[in-house]
Amino acid sequence: xxxxxxxxxxxxxxxxxxxxxxxxxxxxxxxxxxxxxxxxxxxxxxxxxxxxxxxxxxxxxxxxxxxxxxxxxxxxxxxxxxxxxxxxxxxxxxxxxxxxxxxxxxxxxxxxxxxxxxxxxxxxxxxxxxxxxxxxxxxxxxxxxxxxxxxxxxxxxxxxxxxxxxxxxxxxxxxxxxxxxxxxxxxxxxxxxxxxxxxxxxxxxxxxxxxxxxxxxxxxxxxxxxxxxxxxxxxxxxxxxxxxxxxxxxxxxxxxxxxxxxxxxxxxxxxxxxxxxxxxxxxxxxxxxxxxxxxxxxxxxxxxx
Amino acid sequence: xxxxxxxxxxxxxxxxxxxxxxxxxxxxxxxxxxxxxxxxxxxxxxxxxxxxxxxxxxxxxxxxxxxxxxxxxxxxxxxxxxxxxxxxxxxxxxxxxxxxxxxxxxxxxxxxxxxxxxxxxxxxxxxxxxxxxxxxxxxxxxxxxxxxxxxxxxxxxxxxxxxxxxxxxxxxxxxxxxxxxxxxxxxxxxxxxxxxxxxxxxxxxxxxxxxxxxxxxxxxxxxxxxxxxxxxxxxxxxxxxxxxxxxxxxxxxxxxxxxxxxxxxxxxxxxxxxxxxxxxxxxxxxxxxxxxxxxxxxxxxxxxxxxxxxxxxxxxxxxxxxxxxxxxxxxxxxxxxxxxxxxxxxxxxxxxxxxxxxxxxxxxxxxxxxxxxxxxxxxxxxxxxxxxxxxxxxxxxxxxxxxxxxxxxxxxxxxxxxxxxxxxxxxxxxxxxxxxxxxxxxxxxxxxxxxxxxxxxxxxxxxxxxxxxxxxxxxxxxxxxxxxxxxxxxxxxxxxxxxxxxxxxxxxxxxxxxxxxxxxxxxxx
Numbered sequence: 001x002x003x004x005x006x007x008x009x010x011x012x013x014x015x016x017x018x019x020x021x022x023x024x025x026x027x028x029x030x031x032x033x034x035x036x037x038x039x040x041x042x043x044x045x046x047x048x049x050x051x052x053x054x055x056x057x058x059x060x061x062x063x064x065x066x067x068x069x070x071x072x073x074x075x076x077x078x079x080x081x082x083x084x085x086x087x088x089x090x091x092x093x094x095x096x097x098x099x100x101x102x103x104x105x106x107x108x109x110x111x112x113x114x115x116x117x118x119x120x121x122x123x124x125x126x127x128x129x130x131x132x133x134x135x136x137x138x139x140x141x142x143x144x145x146x147x148x149x150x151x152x153x154x155x156x157x158x159x160x161x162x163x164x165x166x167x168x169x170x171x172x173x174x175x176x177x178x179x180x181x182x183x184x185x186x187x188x189x190x191x192x193x194x195x196x197x198x199x200x201x202x203x204x205x206x207x208x209x210x211x212x213x214x215x216x217x218x219x220x221x222x223x224x225x226x227x228x229x230x231x232x233x234x235x236x237x238x239x240x241x242x243x244x245x246x247x248x249x250x251x252x253x254x255x256x257x258x259x260x261x262x263x264x265x266x267x268x269x270x271x272x273x274x275x276x277x278x279x280x281x282x283x284x285x286x287x288x289x290x291x292x293x294x295x296x297x298x299x300x301x302x303x304x305x
Numbered sequence: 306x307x308x309x310x311x312x313x314x315x316x317x318x319x320x321x322x323x324x325x326x327x328x329x330x331x332x333x334x335x336x337x338x339x340x341x342x343x344x345x346x347x348x349x350x351x352x353x354x355x356x357x358x359x360x361x362x363x364x365x366x367x368x369x370x371x372x373x374x375x376x377x378x379x380x381x382x383x384x385x386x387x388x389x390x391x392x393x394x395x396x397x398x399x400x401x402x403x404x405x406x407x408x409x410x411x412x413x414x415x416x417x418x419x420x421x422x423x424x425x426x427x428x429x430x431x432x433x434x435x436x437x438x439x440x441x442x443x444x445x446x447x448x449x450x451x452x453x454x455x456x457x458x459x460x461x462x463x464x465x466x467x468x469x470x471x472x473x474x475x476x477x478x479x480x481x482x483x484x485x486x487x488x489x490x491x492x493x494x495x496x497x498x499x500x501x502x503x504x505x506x507x508x509x510x511x512x513x514x515x516x517x518x519x520x521x522x523x524x525x526x527x528x529x530x531x532x533x534x535x536x537x538x539x540x541x542x543x544x545x546x547x548x549x550x551x552x553x554x555x556x557x558x559x560x561x562x563x564x565x566x567x568x569x570x571x572x573x574x575x576x577x578x579x580x581x582x583x584x585x586x587x588x589x590x591x592x593x594x595x596x597x598x599x600x601x602x603x604x605x606x607x608x609x610x611x612x613x614x615x616x617x618x619x620x621x622x623x624x625x626x627x628x629x630x631x632x633x634x635x636x637x638x639x640x641x642x643x644x645x646x647x648x649x650x651x652x653x654x655x656x657x658x659x660x661x662x663x664x665x666x667x668x669x670x671x672x673x674x675x676x677x678x679x680x681x682x683x684x685x686x687x688x689x690x691x692x693x694x695x696x697x698x699x700x701x702x703x704x705x706x707x708x709x710x711x712x713x714x715x716x717x718x719x720x721x722x723x724x725x726x727x728x729x730x731x732x733x734x735x736x737x738x739x740x741x742x743x744x745x746x747x748x749x750x751x752x753x754x755x756x757x758x759x760x761x762x763x764x765x766x767x768x769x770x771x772x773x774x775x776x777x778x779x780x781x782x783x784x785x786x787x788x789x790x791x792x793x794x795x796x797x798x799x800x801x802x803x804x805x806x807x808x809x810x811x812x813x814x815x816x817x818x819x820x821x822x823x824x825x826x827x828x829x830x
Contacts, residue, residue: 032700036707040352042466044431045750050424082343083501084484090501149533156541164538165337165529167503254529254538256502264502269700 001294004305008290012283019282020072020275024065027271034269038081055081068275077276082268087276090261094245095280097167098257101249102242104177105184109238113139113185114224114231117192121200122219132189139186148179148252165254176253180246184238191234195227202226228299236292240285331522332828334810337529337544341502346484347468348420348427357548357821358505358526362403363490365465366394366413371816373622373734375463379408379491385771389454390437396445400514402471403495410441415472417449429466432738433458435769456771457733464732464818493517493824494524503528518812518825539564539805545828546806546813552609552672558805566805572622572817573730573800574614574739575671577681581793582713582754583723585661591792593640595630597688598795603680609803610673614796616736616785623735624768624778626785629796637688646689654689662691666725668702674726677797692724706752713754720754728800732818737768740784741794753793761787 035052036043043051052058056067071078077087113136120132155175156164163172199205200223208218245259258277265273297303342355347363350356366380380394400408417439420427435455440448451458461467471489478487488496491514494507505526509519527544529535535547536554540561550558550566559566579586579594600613612619615627646654646661654661669675678694685692697705705722712718731738743762744751761784768780788794802815809829814822 030700032698032704033707034700036703037700040350040428042428042432044426044434046423047426047428047430050426054425084344084481085501093500094502149537152534152537152541156543157537160541164541164543165534166527166543251531252534254503254527254531254534256500256528260502260530267698267700 001297001305005290005294008286008293012286015286016279016282017069019279020069021065023275023278024068027269027274028061030269032269034081034271037269072279077279078272080265080273081270082265082273083270087272090273091258091276091280094256094258094261094277095243097255098243098245098259100173101176101180101255101257102239104173105181105242106235106239108178108181109184109188109235112181113188114192116185116189118196118219118224120189120193121196124197133193136186136189136193139182139189141186142182143248144179144183144246145248145252147182148176148249151175151179152252167255176249176255179252180242180249184235184242187238188231188234192227192231195230196223199223199227225299229296232295232299233292236288236295240288243284243288244281332520333523333525334521334546334823334826334828335525335527335544337527337535337538337547339528339530339532339535339549341528342499342505342526344484345488345496345499346480347470347490349480349484350428353819357819358507359468359488359490360465360492360820361494361507361524361823362488362492362496363468363470364492365462365468366396367459367463368465369460369463369734369816369818369820371814373817375460375734378463378465379469383459385456386448389771390451392449392451392459393442394447394449396447397514398445400491401512402474402489402491403510404471404474404489406471406473406489408469408491409444410447411444412469412472413447414439414441416467416469419470420467429461429464432461432464432466453766454770456777457735457737457769460733460735461738465820466732493519497523515824518827519823520812520827521823524823524826536805539807542807545810546804548802548804549672550803550805552607552801552803555609555803555805563808564805565808565810566803567815568609569802569804569815570612570619570817571730571800571802571819572618572732572734573671573728573819574617575611575674575677575726575728575797575800577665577678577724577795577797578727578753579724579793579795580709580720580722580752580754581756581791582720584719585663586723587644588790588792589640589644590646590661592630593637593644593688594685594690595792595795596633596637596640597684597690598629598681598797599632599684600629600797601632602684603677603798606680607673607676607798609801610671610676611798611801614799616796617739618731618734618736619799622731623774624737624740624781624784626736626782626788628785628789630789630792634684634688641689648689652686652689653691660691661689662693663723664693664695666695666697666702666705666722668699668726669696670699671728671800672803673798673800674728678726681797710750710752710754714751725752726797727794730800730819734818736781737765737784740765740788753791755791755793758787 035048035055035057039048039051080087080090116132116136120129123129152164155162162175166172205218205222208222245257247259247263250257250260262277297305338354340354342358344350345359347359350359364378366378367375368378370376379397379400381397383392383394386393396410402408421430421436435451435453435458437450437452442448469491474489475483493510493513495510497506497508499505507524509522529538532549532551538544539547555566558564579591604613615629616625618625641654645656649655665678667674667678682692682694709720709722713720729739743765744755745757745759745762764780764783768777768784812825812827
């Protein structure tokens with residue numbers, strides 16, 4: 001297991017170097033001049049040049065990249081062109097918020113999505129299945145943006161139970177968490193249903209039933225456990241997505257997560273922040289995938305590393 | 306039973322504290338805005354969202370009233386000395402910064418020199434280009450000398466583009482800490498905290514030199530980027546006031562119990578601009594396009610986003626000159642026919658097999674901008690001109706125009722882009738702020754690529770001189786005539802600022818320069 005983790009960590013190095021290089025290149029070849037934007041609307045040419053020098057953008061591209069890579073290795077992702085804060089500080093703060101939101105969304109997904117899929121599969125082609133499938137379909141098809149506003153209307157404006165925007169308490173996490181979790185809830189419910197249906201048709205399920213095991217033992221121990229690999233894989237991918245931030249949900253709920261940070265930085269051509277955020281998101285994806293691979297061994301004891 | 310004395314005293318202390326905090330319950334004004342500040346450093350700040358906040362903390366030597374009258378702020382009076390180029394400012398005495406440091410002539414001198422530092426110029430350096438040097442006369446008197454006679458200089462200070470920064474404090478904490486954590490000005494509110502992407506908190510400054518009518522202890526600027534969410538946050542009562550109310554919701558909010566709305570006309574104008582060196586956009590084609598635009602129709606469609614514009618500023622601003630052409634589609638068609646653009650079967654005009662098609666680069670940053678462009682698109686379609694609307698972000702937009710203008714200035718390279726939409730405000734209250742700068746020596750900033758016109762440049766210089774109002778207005782008329790002849794920058798509409806708030810809020814001022822003044826604000830109950 002440790003060898004496996006070690007190998008995977010080594011794989012991180014080329015992946016992250018690739019990410020560094022690609023984001024550096026993409027930001028540099030996108031039209032728009034960061035010095036121009038950082039200097040402001042009324043800036044003179046002299047001021048733009050001074051800003052360019054201050055940001056280090058007057059150097060040649062290879063030198064810029066070399067310096068950037070060298071500092072990045074030491075954990076220094078530079079300073080935001082627009083806000084003047086350390087990029088690591090900005091990303092750190094945004095990640096804490098995004099992490100909280102992702103956690104709530106994951107809980108919603110697991111607590112609602114998996115049981116919905118199981119019920120749907122066990123009560124296949126009944127009214128319950130129909131309703132569960134409809135709920136799942138709405139979950140995957142309703143736009144976050146629209147659903148978020150509906151949630152605010154209902155729970156903040158009409159009922160007055162929860163805050164409509166911002167951060168601060170656990171209550172601030174509920175509406176955006178649920179909104180963010182609806183898509184994955186629908187997705188997981190549909191996936192759980194189809195893998196469960198496959199599993200429940202297997203011979204060993206019939207055998208288990210034949211030897212008189214209780215219905216729930218068959219469904220959970222023999223059914224869900226075997227359907228688990230697919231569910232865990234998709235949940236893992238989903239966690240990666242959630243941690244990469246969601247601009248729409250974050251905007252509707254004025255949530256200062258990494259999605260909004262990244263998009264604002266792109267509009268401002270804040271290269272330092274864009275590169276840093278993408279790098280961090282890439283690391284998260286790699287780590288989450290590693291975590292998923294390790295979980296396989298837990299879900300399916302036949303898998304050994 | 307024995308109650309330990311320590312526990313009892315703790316209990317008493319706790320209840321006393323609770324009582325005290327109840328008695329001193331803070332009043333807070335929470336404002337929901339579409340975006341965040343970029344920093345709290347007046348030498349660096351750049352946009353309206355930032356200055357709305359920094360203006361509460363910092364002040365300039367002079368300022369404008371909502372009626373655009375230039376009045377004293379940290380300077381009590383000023384005069385032009387006999388040499389015609391030196392402005393003497395008499396400063397207010399007994400003013401302290403939030404840090405406790407004194408405000409005096411030395412501070413003013415340092416502020417000018419920091420802003421105008423040739424190595425690292427501040428944000429207003431370009432607009433104060435006439436500045437030459439600053440000298441301390443005595444503790445409360447400074448002389449500012451210019452390169453050339455210029456009367457707009459003082460108005461530019463009132464924009465305010467040069468806000469007084471606490472010199473000793475700035476030097477002590479450094480630029481970064483000042484910009485992020487510890488700004489110190491002389492304004493009615495002092496800085497408490499800033500969480501990037503979330504909120505800025507200010508509190509009332511008790512030692513403010515002036516009369517603050519404000520009945521509020523704290524002001525919180527919340528970032529709520531999505532406009533529907535902003536409206537909902539006001540309706541739930543989580544914020545007291547919101548900026549950037551969508552125009553189509555103004556009437557509904559006005560009719561909602563417990564809420565009030567403000568419609569403030571501003572000096573900000575949306576322009577349709579044309580590249581005069583583009584092969585299609587000859588003088589007569591530009592005139593034809595201008596004749597095809599019907600501002601009344603645009604105004605009907607955009608509603609509360611703004612009102613029709615005919616000059617660089619609304620009537621009443623110094624230098625106002627209607628430089629638009631009357632709505633006359635027949636005249637437009639005549640001009641296009643005469644230029645050899647003939648109508649094809651599809652309703653568009655062609656010359657040598659090429660369609661008269663122009664791409665308008667639009668950022669869509671001003672509410673109503675895209676709607677107005679869609680109306681113009683139909684109006685131009687009616688005379689056979691195709692205008693496509695190409696959405697770009699600010700960075701790409703600025704880049705295209707700068708690169709094109711530079712290439713033309715340096716090598717007479719024929720531009721490939723033809724048209725764009727801009728929005729800008731006259732912060733000095735006179736149109737010269739926005740008019741084409743003298744063009745004979747310009748390179749990158751001459752975006753419309755108008756040829757060097759010495760008569761224009763000369764009239765521009767005269768319009769900025771300390772002459773009588775009549776003489777300056779006469780100079781502005783010459784500029785207006787040229788602008789009308791060129792038809793390179795066509796005013797479309799003046800932007801209206803839409804604000805909604807709870808009924809209990811009163812006493813805040815948004816002046817037409819988009820500057821927010823919270824001196825007299827009261828939260829009520």
